[in-house]
Amino acid sequence: xxxxxxxxxxxxxxxxxxxxxxxxxxxxxxxxxxxxxxxxxxxxxxxxxxxxxxxxxxxxxxxxxxxxxxxxxxxxxxxxxxxxxxxxxxxxxxxxxxxxxxxxxxxxxxxxxxxxxxxxxxxxxxxxxxxxxxxxxxxxxxxxxxxxxxxxxxxxxxxxxxxxxxxxxxxxxxxxxxxxxxxxxxxxxxxxxxxxxxxxxxxxxxxxxxxxxxxxxxxxxxxxxxxxxxxxxxxxxxxxxxxxxxxxxxxxxxxxxxxxxxxxxxxxxxxxxxxxxxxxxxxxxxxxxxxxxxxxxxxxxxxxxxxxxxxxxxxxxxxxxxxxxxxxxxxxxxxxxxxxxxxxxxxxxxxxxxxxxxxxxxxxxxxxxxxxxxxxxxxxxxxxxxxxxxxxxxxxxxxxxxxxxxxxxxxxxxxxxxxxxxxxxxxxxxxxxxxxxxxxxxxxxxxxxxxxxxxxxxxxxxxxxxxxxxxxxxxxxxxxxxxxxxxxxxxxxxxxxxxxxxxxxxxxxxxxxxxxxxx
Amino acid sequence: xxxxxxxxxxxxxxxxxxxxxxxxxxxxxxxxxxxxxxxxxxxxxxxxxxxxxxxxxxxxxxxxxxxxxxxxxxxxxxxxxxxxxxxxxxxxxxxxxxxxxxxxxxxxxxxxxxxxxxxxxxxxxxxxxxxxxxxxxxxxxxxxxxxxxxxxxxxxxxxxxxxxxxxxxxxxxxxxxxxxxxxxxxxxxxxxxxxxxxxxxxxxxxxxxxxxxxxxxxxxxxxxxxxxxx
Numbered sequence: 001x002x003x004x005x006x007x008x009x010x011x012x013x014x015x016x017x018x019x020x021x022x023x024x025x026x027x028x029x030x031x032x033x034x035x036x037x038x039x040x041x042x043x044x045x046x047x048x049x050x051x052x053x054x055x056x057x058x059x060x061x062x063x064x065x066x067x068x069x070x071x072x073x074x075x076x077x078x079x080x081x082x083x084x085x086x087x088x089x090x091x092x093x094x095x096x097x098x099x100x101x102x103x104x105x106x107x108x109x110x111x112x113x114x115x116x117x118x119x120x121x122x123x124x125x126x127x128x129x130x131x132x133x134x135x136x137x138x139x140x141x142x143x144x145x146x147x148x149x150x151x152x153x154x155x156x157x158x159x160x161x162x163x164x165x166x167x168x169x170x171x172x173x174x175x176x177x178x179x180x181x182x183x184x185x186x187x188x189x190x191x192x193x194x195x196x197x198x199x200x201x202x203x204x205x206x207x208x209x210x211x212x213x214x215x216x217x218x219x220x221x222x223x224x225x226x227x228x229x230x231x232x233x234x235x236x237x238x239x240x241x242x243x244x245x246x247x248x249x250x251x252x253x254x255x256x257x258x259x260x261x262x263x264x265x266x267x268x269x270x271x272x273x274x275x276x277x278x279x280x281x282x283x284x285x286x287x288x289x290x291x292x293x294x295x296x297x298x299x300x301x302x303x304x305x306x307x308x309x310x311x312x313x314x315x316x317x318x319x320x321x322x323x324x325x326x327x328x329x330x331x332x333x334x335x336x337x338x339x340x341x342x343x344x345x346x347x348x349x350x351x352x353x354x355x356x357x358x359x360x361x362x363x364x365x366x367x368x369x370x371x372x373x374x375x376x377x378x379x380x381x382x383x384x385x386x387x388x389x390x391x392x393x394x395x396x397x398x399x400x401x402x403x404x405x406x407x408x409x410x411x412x413x414x415x416x417x418x419x420x421x422x423x424x425x426x427x428x429x430x431x432x433x434x435x436x437x438x439x440x441x442x443x444x445x446x447x448x449x450x451x452x453x454x455x456x457x458x459x460x461x462x463x464x465x466x467x468x469x470x471x472x473x474x475x476x477x478x479x480x481x482x483x484x485x486x487x488x489x490x491x492x493x494x495x496x497x498x499x500x501x502x503x504x505x506x507x508x509x510x511x512x513x514x515x516x517x518x519x
Numbered sequence: 520x521x522x523x524x525x526x527x528x529x530x531x532x533x534x535x536x537x538x539x540x541x542x543x544x545x546x547x548x549x550x551x552x553x554x555x556x557x558x559x560x561x562x563x564x565x566x567x568x569x570x571x572x573x574x575x576x577x578x579x580x581x582x583x584x585x586x587x588x589x590x591x592x593x594x595x596x597x598x599x600x601x602x603x604x605x606x607x608x609x610x611x612x613x614x615x616x617x618x619x620x621x622x623x624x625x626x627x628x629x630x631x632x633x634x635x636x637x638x639x640x641x642x643x644x645x646x647x648x649x650x651x652x653x654x655x656x657x658x659x660x661x662x663x664x665x666x667x668x669x670x671x672x673x674x675x676x677x678x679x680x681x682x683x684x685x686x687x688x689x690x691x692x693x694x695x696x697x698x699x700x701x702x703x704x705x706x707x708x709x710x711x712x713x714x715x716x717x718x719x720x721x722x723x724x725x726x727x728x729x730x731x732x733x734x735x736x737x738x739x740x741x742x743x744x745x746x747x748x749x
Contacts, residue, residue, distance in 0.1 A: 144638055151645055162660025163660075163680075165660065166660075166673055168653055172646065173650075176550075176566075177547070183570055183639060184573065191577050196631075368684050370683055373685075
């Protein structure tokens with residue numbers, strides 16, 4: 001299938017149109033149409049990845065509308081480029097998108113009644129935008145797609161309560177600042193290089209020796225800060241917890257695993273493919289200061305996560321900490337750090353999805369995600385809890401899960417490049433995650449308060465009566481996506497070498513320091 | 520401008536860029552520091568407009584024209600004479616696509632930044648529309664678009680939302696008990712003593728009513744519950 005990369009966009013884009021129109025025919029059609037179009041997109045994503053792996057230089061270039069790349073630099077057409085990294089991240093985006101779409105049936109009917117068509121339509125557009133960010137080869141198109149993803153994201157979040165609208169407002173202000181700074185940076189790049197094609201920009205930079213130019217430095221800072229805001233890096237994280245906690249359940253399941261990770265992908269893409277390794281790491285001071293900012297970010301986010309008493313809010317702060325991991329993996333400037341960073345994007349998307357799906361089920365069944373409302377959940381919903389814990393173990397980094405292997409590479413990178421502060425903070429944050437999740441496990445399994453007092457007596461629905469501990473599993477349509485994502489966490493963990501091989505093939509094109517040879 | 524002073528370099532040659540930076544900073548300041556939600560959006564608009572000004576400025580070219588219309592290909596235009604000098608067979612070429620040569624390109628302004636800004640304007644309009652809709656919903660939900668008041672209300676709502684379900688349940692049970700007790704007292708009191716008996720319950724009720732005014736979020740939910748039961 002030659003046009004697989006185009007089908008990735010055609011399926012959800014046209015799907016969203018049909019879904020939006022379905023409310024005039026039969027609103028019940030919205031769900032099957034969106035699931036089908038996501039399944040089609042996922043198939044196209046798999047096809048694209050296979051093509052990229054099969055092609056001799058491990059990348060596919062696709063031009064819509066029959067334009068060419070003949071003219072210097074990189075022609076006039078708008079290019080879609082799927083190298084191994086892009087197609088892997090796009091596949092993750094589409095996979096998460098399909099699982100969440102399947103999962104969303106009951107939640108959407110309950111939380112946004114009579115708006116299902118609009119909701120699914122926005123959701124498909126969101127996935128289109130995110131997949132587009134991964135696959136585009138054009139710096140300005142990247143801006144447009146970032147805004148497509150952001151605008152649909154605002155809509156999806158604001159469909160919750162009034163509180164969600166207030167949270168979205170903050171998200172919108174910060175998101176607009178971030179995206180606008182990126183746009184400004186692209187303008188500076190365009191002044192200097194005369195092209196918007198990502199590969200073209202790098203070719204011009206390298207051919208003309210623009211690395212010393214002040215304009216390039218300004219562009220780098222503007223784009224970098226813009227992306228850091230969009231990915232909720234610690235000092236800019238303020239929008240994230242409120243937006244994700246108050247959003248409709250499905251929205252947080254879709255946005256939490258994807259948006260921040262895709263923005264980290266954009267950062268890696270900018271650093272490696274647009275500015276080039278030499279410029280990004282040698283000509284700027286980011287290498288020396290970013291790891292320390294990462295240390296601050298991870299420590300603060302870990303403590304903030306520790307102080308939360310609600311699962312969803314705790315997970316939101318966990319995301320902020322995980323963003324710190326991945327940003328650190330890039331800026332320790334090391335081959336293994338980058339492998340870890342890219343691998344962590346993949347594994348973090350899977351495990352965050354797992355946790356948010358689990359939290360969504362808990363909210364559906366218990367009407368609360370507060371820690372105090374969790375007692376006895378394991379006997380009620382053993383399968384859900386197993387899926388949830390696999391996600392949790394992966395966040396901690398226990399061996400059979402993929403979280404262990406990505407963290408392994410991150411720590412190796414820190415060690416090889418002599419960034420001890422990054423290594424120490426990873427260890428520290430792992431400890432915090434252990435506390436976080438084992439506290440949850442204790443709450444879920446044991447029927448006692450922290451002080452050892454049984455709080456269940458005489459309070460009806462909170463006590464552990466027989467009624468409450470009876471087997472009461474989540475509906476299949478919610479349970480299956482959760483278990484599939486948990487299985488994915490384990491499978492990626494077991495077959496981690498295959499994933500890492502692909503990442504290594506991708507990184508071969510870039511000249512990164514390996515430090516001492518490790519193996 | 521050899522030997523040109525800093526003033527002329529900054530404010531005469533690069534006036535556009537100075538204005539764009541000033542507008543950008545005004546917009547950023549308004550977005551971050553203003554306490555009114557609509558004023559923030561005005562700031563956002565200024566911020567985006569500044570970027571548009573920047574992009575348009577980089578495409579400015581003196582004596583340049585738009586790239587679609589070639590003056591020399593217009594047989595009826597004022598440049599018809601120039602055209603005949605360059606191409607003898609003017610009428611044949613007139614409506615055919617023309618390959619641009621470097622010497623003809625000189626007369627054109629680069630269209631790309633303008634095209635990019637068309638897209639950016641569309642994105643900006645969409646963002647602004649969405650933000651205004653959000654502001655309207657915030658106003659409907661919380662009755663204010665002043666950030667300070669809004670934050671107060673949001674904090675209270677968050678506090679209520681993040682309350683432990685155990686504490687919530689306990690408090691509800693207590694409320695239920697106390698209202699039942701008050702009702703029992705009122706029922707036990709005779710018709711003549713009803714005024715006296717009603718007084719304490721009125722006080723407690725007044726307390727409950729006064730509380731919600733200070734913090735409506737805390738008790739409004741619990742207040743609503745016992746009433747239909749009673």
